[in-house]
Amino acid sequence: MDFLTILGLAAATITTISFLPQMLKTWQTKSAKDVSLVTLITFISGIFLWLIYGIYLQSLPIILANGVTLVFNFIILWLKIRYR
Amino acid sequence: MDFLTILGLAAATITTISFLPQMLKTWQTKSAKDVSLVTLITFISGIFLWLIYGIYLQSLPIILANGVTLVFNFIILWLKIRYR
Numbered sequence: 001m002d003f004l005t006i007l008g009l010a011a012a013t014i015t016t017i018s019f020l021p022q023m024l025k026t027w028q029t030k031s032a033k034d035v036s037l038v039t040l041i042t043f044i045s046g047i048f049l050w051l052i053y054g055i056y057l058q059s060l061p062i063i064l065a066n067g068v069t070l071v072f073n074f075i076i077l078w079l080k081i082r083y084r
Numbered sequence: 085m086d087f088l089t090i091l092g093l094a095a096a097t098i099t100t101i102s103f104l105p106q107m108l109k110t111w112q113t114k115s116a117k118d119v120s121l122v123t124l125i126t127f128i129s130g131i132f133l134w135l136i137y138g139i140y141l142q143s144l145p146i147i148l149a150n151g152v153t154l155v156f157n158f159i160i161l162w163l164k165i166r167y168r
Contacts, residue, residue, distance in 0.1 A: 014126060015130030034115050
């Protein structure tokens with residue numbers, strides 16, 4: 001694997017797992033009033049387009065990274081709506 | 085411009101601007117206790133790697149999208165540290 005591929009995979013992995021702490025924090029504190037609903041919905045829409053883009057390109061890293069990011073952010077959105 | 089390029093640019097634009105509402109919300113409410121500091125720092129680290137990736141690839145869309153996302157999230161991080 002070349003340096004550029006490793007760099008891209010590291011970037012994709014780190015941005016993807018970065019949403020886990022927000023998910024756990026909201027789950028534990030049961031409070032999400034400071035989290036922007038508009039940001040969540042807009043971000044999820046954009047990540048959904050990235051997923052379609054990855055499917056068109058048949059790029060497994062793009063599909064995986066955005067698929068998992070989508071799941072994490074849907075859970076954060078669900079917690080946001082539940083706890084406000 | 086082909087469909088795939090338009091799709092990628094739309095995805096990049098939407099995910100990039102999605103952080104504006106969070107920035108404005110935190111700025112206005114002066115409260116960020118529900119926003120995860122670990123998520124912000126991890127996300128910024130990942131976006132920084134994406135920026136380096138874009139510079140290596142000499143891809144203007146990747147550089148622009150991640151450069152602007154980095155600026156927005158640095159401002160959100162600064163507000164988070166300021167207001168807690």
